[in-house]
Amino acid sequence: MSAHVSRKRSRAEDDGEGVPPAKRESEHHVKGTAGTGQTQTTASDGGQVFKKDREFWFDDGTVIFVARDTEFRVYKGVLASLSTVFKTLFADRGHTVRNVSIDEEQTILCPIVRLLDSPQDLRHLLRVCFFSKRLESLYEEKEPSYDEISAGIRLGEKYKIAEWYSQSLVYLKSYFPRTMNRWTALESCDGPPGWEFGNGIGVISLARKTEQLSILPAAFLSCMFAESDSPATLGIGHGFTTEDGSRQYLSPGDLTTCFHAKTSIRVAIVTSVFRTFEPEPSTGCKTSSTCKKVLREVLVGLGNNSELLLSCNPFSDYDSYFSGTTLAICRACTTMVKARSLKERQDVWNRLPELLGIDVPGWAEE
Structure with missing residues (x-):
């Protein structure tokens, strides 16, 4: 060379x-x-x-x-x-x-x-240009940091390096998806492996910058419900530090969205959980009195353990809300509860933009 x-x-x-x-x-x-x-x-x-x-x-x-x-x-x-x-x-x-x-x-x-550009951003660009064997498979064998993906989206667009930009955006969308099935399939709602609490703040900024609004709901969920040693609201309020030493913060409007939406989403989820365990047996149930009693006991248990309702991933499956490995009801009622759980959670997911107070065109169409 x-x-x-x-x-x-x-x-x-x-x-x-x-x-x-x-x-x-x-x-x-x-x-x-x-x-x-x-x-x-x-x-x-x-x-x-x-x-x-x-x-x-x-x-x-x-x-x-x-x-x-x-x-x-x-x-x-x-x-x-x-x-x-x-x-x-x-x-x-x-x-x-x-x-x-x-x-x-x-x-x-x-x-x-x-x-x-910052020296840190420029290094990410030069690594892609000089050290990547194939631009078409940048992230197949690595787990990129937030700063790498952020640079790929911002500098990939700025310098018209299409493969870098598009692959960085695809990677981001895979961890901040628009469908509930893909969201619940993730290991956690913290974001990609190795990312730090608070990186969701940067993802919200990237989503707005690129006008990829379908990323926003999952990015807000990450900010509100990601696991952290300190309260999530405290972490959100303090922002996070990027690779070049600068700090990123949510805008006042987005911070307000997080505070308000966390309550509205929890209310919607709690309502859906109680509907899921409504003590009304399946039409095919042959042990209705027993199944009705078990479902009622689950509801009573949840009522006495509000912390469990508030601590679970907001789109967790139904079995996250009761003790034991199985729900002691008949097969027909188990199938019914699973179906209820899926429907109720999907309904809340479809309403996410509304609950967040943001506009995401075509959100519930997929």
Whole structure:
């Protein structure tokens, strides 16, 4: 991937022909190698000191990116082949250039491109572009962090890297689905494996940014009901810290939605649970008095244990609400209770946007 450069310097390189003097920089740094893990510095731009990135500083790179206080030296050709935005950016002749070495004898004029992205976000982009064997299967063998998925959606869209954007969005939707069956099939409502409590706040922001509103209900559920050592409302109110050290918070409107909707959803779920265990046996029941008694005892038990009603996943199956491994009723009544449970929970799921006070077109159609 080294740039092809003649050993004999061109006149343009020697004399700066065609390059405004004010846009030339000299290199004042110790030569480094990508992947060494050593942080080195480059003095440029009026004496401002920049750090060489530990992961992306290739000695024969053909472009230098500057993101905040960090410089990345990589290859224009690879990036231009994956992104039309980068291709257009590199075609601009107005960039500052720096005369840099590629070995002990050769130098090239390397454009310096300043980006508004954080160094952390830019690293995620460069890993996808330079280290991924196949862009079509980015997440098949890994469990990406929130920051990786967030960068994939935001920078994938910004730089028109379609595969990165679409796969990041598909991954996000798989853990914040629009159907109850997919939601209840997840191991927890905390989000993808390894994600931290509070990342749902960022998911709400991403859903609004991309106008993928079908993500919103499950993202709100994650914020309201995810397991945490501290009360969920406290975690929501304090936001969470992103990879670059900044903090993200729910907007005042979304925070209000969480507080109000948590109550309205719990009321709807509690109502559905009591309907599920209504002591009315199945029409096919042959032990109606026994089954009616058992169902009534379940309701009494729930009434005496309101904490259980409030602590369960709001869309848990019916057997999460009673003690023991089985419900001691006949087969016909068991089938009836299962059907009731599914219908009642599905009805609440279909009403989620209404309970949240948000608009999600086509929510209950799938």
